[in-house]
Amino acid sequence: MPYSWNLEALTSKNGRANNHRSDAIILPSSENPCLKYDTGGDASSADIWIWNPDYFDPSAPLVCYAQPNLSNDSSNNTVYQDLDGPDWAKGKGFVPQDVNNPQRNFPSTGTNNVYFYLLLANITPEAIILANGASVSPELGSGISLVLSSARTPGWGKGSQDVALKIVLKGPTNSSANKNFRPSTFKLYLDKAKTKLLYSFKIERWYIAQGVGINVSASETKDYCNQIGYRMPSVADYTNANYNDIWNGGIPGRNINGYRRQLSYRGSNGKWIGGLFNEWGTLFNNPDHYLGLDDWETSHPQDWYWVIDTYKGEPIRVDLGDGDLYDSKATNGQYRAACVKP
Template sequence: MFYHRKKQSYILNLFNYYSSQKQNLSSLLLLNLTDLSKPSLFFAPFLLLPCSLSLQALSVQTSNVIQGTAPYLTFDDGATKVMSFEGALGIKLANISYIPQGINSTLYPNAIVDTSNINNPIEMPNTTYTFADIQTIVPIASYPNISLTNLVNAPYNYGRDDDGDGDGSINATGNLTIKWQDSSGKDITEDVKANPNMELNFCNAPYQLTLSTTSGYLSTEYGIPKTTYFNNANHSYYINPNRINAKVCFAQPSLHAQQGDEQKEYWVRKKGFKVQPFNNPTNNFPTTGSNKMFFYLLLAGITPEQVIAVNGSTVQGTGGNVTLQLSAATTHGWGSISYPERERALKVELIGPTRNSTNTRFLPTEFKLYSDNIGGHLIYNFKIERWFIPRPGQVNGYLNAQNFCRSLGYGYRIPGVEDYTNANRPDIGWNNGIPGRNIDMYRRALSYRDGNRWVGGFFNEWGVMSDANSGYPGTDWSVYDYWAYQARGGNEWYSVGSGGGNINTTAISSHLYNTNRAACVSP
């Protein structure tokens, strides 16, 4: 009740009481005082004493402020009275509400007490979900923080006082802060603020949403109690997209070697190739292949075993005689302390024509992997457009390398420099790599066509061809220079190093002439 209303009530009660006492007093004064004896006259003033005492008592009684209720926070139009800041740290997803541990959960009978952590995150209830769909007390436009004063008054009106003591305005102190982080710990709060309709990405999950408050209070001008104090509080939620949105995040071949100028939208240093849209399978690694070459698919929202259960351990491609062997594995770090991370992943091994195959024919082959048995959710696709068959050991010169490729039939040939690397080396006349990049080492990138010619090939996609842990043990590849078909002069041919895609020339008279290796490509 407002204080000025209390004053009005007090005056009205006083007036009524005084009027009744005045009538009694008037009757008393009608007595003939001259008829009273002197002792009676002595007591006459005390006849007014009851009236005086009653008025005094009334004055003391009405000057006390009537006891009411303290101001509080509410986010459901008064149905729930929040008397601690923990209650302001809840979130809402669709029709599900979550509240922090440690608050009076009986006030929220339809809410779930949050126990999420990085290993047991909340799963979004819908298949398509954006950051805007995760509702908190902090408006997205106010990220990363907002003062409590702005929340308790218009337009939000989260502050309430049942006595009306606030007279339309509640004073408040304290601030609320929100922070979004992805699974790497990167602060993405400003990204969410700028793009609230951005969908949650399993490759960046689980997300961590932290709400925190400073200490503060709510206060009204009148009434007792008129102030509610809040202690500082914070709570973090861990959130995953719906599992139907499971996906492949990276395709990881050997992480050796890297020049350092890789494009971050396609390659991540300790992860590998980023997954690109599925509308064109040649956008994804690999576009080149060779028998027993392998890579890892880093998954999110699904396990390697689940992918194998859906697709089988052997996957047939479309259009050729290359297959995939799938197995659950742990990435082996590629033999370097520079890449110490080990991750559970799906190992993908290519099985296809070799130098000993009775049928070496190759046709471009597309592969698709799904996360469901009905083939409704594609998680990865790629297309191999060139197939390589290496010969182990020395071949003793260019002509022997040429003869080896011809013996395979089906158009196999000695690769060109562009079939191996996207590097350039202008000082020896090679400029058909990535335009404008005059570096004699490959950039880790997918190969692509520029008109009728390829820019890049096997080494820039797959990395170091070592038979040790840094490369691909079990294959016929090794760390040597491989012959290219282009000649720089009459008795000098180009060759490409399998360690970094660097470009060299080798003359017949060179001592390296017999040490170069041979590989063949189709088509």
């Protein structure tokens, strides 16, 4: 369920009484209160985001969307079905769920130099940087940090280029001497005193890729992950897809061999449903996706990554671009290695 706000009761412009407490307002993504308003037609004009006054005080600061790469959602991709999850607004990104519950907001997974954008209402990126600093450490956890800057979104696919707060995740890589990571909670505030919370999220899993162009077997992948103190990922650490009888640990009842853009979550058995690829989209290290992404492949078909799961004794591989999966009996090829912690 989408964003809940911690506000006093207000009356909307149309006279409706709105109990804007965190336990009272939950809007579906189709009713996200943010509307886009352009201050002018020329390129120098800043885009701003405002709240829908039918629901909220139009002057209050807000995160409208948390936007990773948009190349794989229904606004850009017509090949795959059911691309947009319940917390995803097509062409915009993730709809924040609950500012007071970091585990309900994007992202929950990360890797070094991956980045996303917060599209803001009634506050500038510069004001957030002034309040929090350009580098942010976790309030809980260790091993990773954030770098903040003001930037325009890349306009992935058919998206627009909007002024936003750019957030880059920094943490261990294949070449790091210290690869330690503990699940980390981040909070961004509106004020230096840290009394007014704007956004929060928790990185539950951290990923390290071995490198570009390195062909390895599934068993070599497991050895590499053990060597660096991480584990070999499962299908569910990458994607929330299902594929016939090869894998059914994805979103229940959804037999589609490709991910849905949705925040990862734990199922009733406590196991993860979804991971890095369904949250971040196509993770290619190139200008159209995530330029500067350490050690991840740059294009298809070099983008298959081994997982620890097997089908009829054959190892399974997952695609970095779309999160689809196959067993490797037909190819017996060598693919790429990445690892995850915890």
